[in-house]
Amino acid sequence: MTDSPQPTDIAALVRRIEVLEAEADIRRLQARYMFLCDTPLPEYGVEDDAGRIDRIMALYTEDAVWEGVGEYYEGQFGKAVGAAAIRKHFESFWGEKKDPALLLNCHYLTSEQIQVHGQTAEGQWVHMQPWLFSDGKALLRSSRLNNAFRLEPNGVWKITRTRTENVFIAPLPSGWASDYPSKSVLMK
Template identity: 80%
Template sequence: MTKDAELAALMRRIDRLEAEADIRRIQARYMFLCDTPMPEFGCKDDAERIDLIMALYTEDAVWEGVGEYYDNQFGRAVGAPAIRRHFEGFWGGKTDPALILNCHYLTSEQIHVHADGATADGQWVHMQPWLFSDGKALLRSSRLNNTFRKEPDGLWKITRTRTENVFVAPLPATWASDYPSKSVLMRP
């Protein structure tokens, strides 16, 4: 192998590793922004939270719940305006009882950057406890099969969020005795 070929191969490997790292950060940021209470310092309201989430998506993205449990619960939203409406249904005092605690835990990561270097897919399993203002509590687990695209500006964005239920388990109302009403960890 020539020095030029070795250098080109090394550059492809670096590009793939950087793409994987960018995609990992995007997926983790999405989950972070979906947590309740909202942990992003300086985010003043749910409308701003949704703006931050939407900045992670392409204009032509798809958000869908699939499988026998999520088909009817989450449905399918195509395009940024429809995905925005989907998220607006979760926040802004529109749910009763209100969601007062939700934290996403990601595991079983697999990221595959495609040969074109501009598209990728990733799979994760995530688990999240939910606590509502009426005391109802759930533990949910889902499989994620998401796709990503490197945009002309060089930033990776989500082109599809696809979630399938693994299980939903009720938790006792007293499973969490102490939890914050707001997050104070993120400081400028």
Template identity: 80%
Template structure:
């Protein structure tokens, strides 16, 4: 290979690594925005949380739950308006008992970049705790897609399939915050 070819190959490898890193950040930020309490600084309410989530999605994106369990629970939403409505149903209607703790843990990551498009696979675990002390543990597989738009990676597909849902012992978590101040420098 020529020196120019070597340099071009190195540049392409760096571009792929940078794309993977940015996609990783987009996916992790999406998950953090879905956590309860929400650790994103300055999020005043669930409407603002949803606005910030929607900033991560392409206008033509698809959000879908698939498989025998999630298909009926989540269905399929196509485009910003339908995806926003999906999140409004989740956070817009206050549940009884209220959700007081929810955290997403991502693992088994695989990201494949092909030019201005990419796909990523993850497995995630998610403990839930409700105000009445009941709790459950969810796990699902994610098969998501991304596209580079005006220099930013956007989510074009969130596709989630249930691995399992399991009840947790009553009041499994004894100590947890009512709000998150982790990323707030003034706290």
């Protein structure tokens, strides 16, 4: 005869599963944010920056904070508190045509650490992103992310804080990338 599980054993297993599911949700949430920040935008059916920004804002809580910290990013990005201020931040980045235009920007996430504390969580990542502009200039940027998340009453995790700190920015030689698309068709 086998011993049946004790209620405390079942409760512990349920909690472990909840943590694993939270980590997976947060991982997808962070990856989605980065995906929506890529250029050209790979999200099928979004033809303008307003649609991109709407989708990004759907990932944030109303009371969220987006901030650049440290000696380089604090002055470059500053701090936006609340959904309206974060939207304005993104509109300043994508809301108008820039010269030179950004042709390529792709985010690569690594060094993930996620800590779940019940209905809240924090996550740290390092990310790299190449940038290519229409005037031929290019750079490679790396940042550390220390972000916070909250499980909303509807059971959906959202971002409550994006905090980014520069690791390095390195100029890349002209022509370092070739054969990049002007528009993504991956999700068609």
